[in-house]
Amino acid sequence: MIDLDRAALERYRSRVRGCLIGGAVGDALGAPVEFLHSDRIRDEYGPDGLTDLVTGSDGVALVTDDTQMTLFTVDGLIRASVRADHGASHPPSTVHRAYLRWLDTQRLAAPPPDPDGWLAAQPWLYARRAPGNACLSGLGSPGMGTPEQPKNPGSKGCGTVMRSAPFGLYPHARVTAGAAFDLSAECATQTHGHPTGYLAAGAFAAIVRTLVAGEDLRAAVAVALDLLAGRTGHEETTAALRSALAAADDDPRSPDRIEHLGGAWIAEEALAIGVYCALSHPDPAEVRQALLLSVNHSGDSDSTGSVCGNLLGTWHGETALPPDWVAAVEGRGAILELADDWAMEQTQGAQLHGDHGPCTEWTRRYPA
Incomplete structure (x- = not known):
């Protein structure tokens, strides 16, 4: 159990909730314009482009595979923590099995009769929302990709960043x-x-982790750049992050600036655009403007919205997010429930399972 006082626990929980629901809001905001050129966006939504969340007749704004896979990442990591009670836990394998459960949501029309855990029992997740080909093929082929034998060795699509x-x-x-x-x-x-x-x-992930610790976004990017410097093949990601920092220092804050950072169909560009938009509107009162900036461009708008929302939600906490958008996003209840489960597992897990806690309801939710 992590030794945090009550105020620190509440701050941590707010950052976790902010990260997950913020990513979902950004994802849902960008989804309707994902494949539209910026000129087409302005033609459809007016000279300022998209200015509000687009909802259906039921008042719900739909998320995409970005949010779906992010949630299954959380599910896998919670299970890895629960498995540690058994003395043997390999988080990459547990996350891989969670991604296979996500893959089922893309193949089945509804949850199976005996879903594996509570998240896989959520009917709203069983929807195909333009999943990436590399995610489908990497998970759909036999075996698990590893650093020594990765799946799709030529692919650097943003499907890695948007779920991480x-x-x-x-x-x-x-x-x-x-x-x-x-x-x-x-x-x-x-x-x-x-x-x-x-x-x-x-x-x-390193940027998010540094934000959780209470640092600001620029400091978090600096940490990530230091870590990248020691990794083979870091040059493209390093250059993209440096370009994001430079762009955030300049005016005007506009979609035209984003176009110079790329289309976000590849990983380093999606990350750079999300960072740029969050840094361009760093005040907690400017979250709405940052999210709108992150989706009003010609590229992969749902992924850049998702990344920006993850960053802003972690940095400022859940209460900085636009409440009208939070209220309308698909799956809000399940997303916040999962966020709370994550925070409890990471800070109070000993009271939920293991030798010193009950091994009933929690392990039914997250079978080890």
Whole structure:
């Protein structure tokens, strides 16, 4: 159990909730314009582009595979923590099995009769929302990708980054930024084997982990750059993050600036755009503006919105997020429930399972 006082526990919980629901809000915000050129966005939504969350007739804004995979990342990491009670836990393998449960949601119309854990029993997750080909093929082929034998060795798509914020959500007393980087990068090789693909995922996790510790975003990016410098093949990710920092120092804050950072279809560009937009509007009162900036461009808008939302939610906590958007996002109840489960597991797990706690309801939720 992590030794945090009550105020620190509440701050930590707010950052975890902010990260997961913030990513979902950014994802849902960008989803309707994901494949539209910026000119088309302005034609459809007006001269300022998209200015609000788009909801259906039921008032719900739909998320994509970005949020789906992020949630299953959390599920896998919680199970890895529960497995540690048994004396043998290999988090990459447990995360891989969680991603296979996500893959089922892309193949089945509804949860199976005997779903594996409570998350896999959520009907709203059984929806195909333009999943990436590398994620589908990497998980759909036999075996698990590893750093020594990665899946799709030529792929560096943003499917690694958009799911990797949870690797950084450990309390700072438990996991270092370097350890979060390494675990995220290793799990990214399960679908994307290009160094830029998995190193960008590692850098994102390190940034989130540093934000959890209470540092600001610029300091967090500096930590990630230091970690990248020691990794073979870091050059593209390093250059993208440096470009994001330089762009955030300049005016105007506009979608045109984003176009110079890339289309975000590849990992380092998605990370750089998310960082740039969060740094361009760093005040907690500017979260709405940052999220709108992150999706009003010609590239992979849902992924950049998701990354930006993860960063802002972790940095400022859940109460900085636009409440009207939080209220409308698909799966809000389940996302926040999962966030709370993560925070309890990481800080109070001994009271939930193991030799000193009950081994009933919690292990039914997260079978080890």
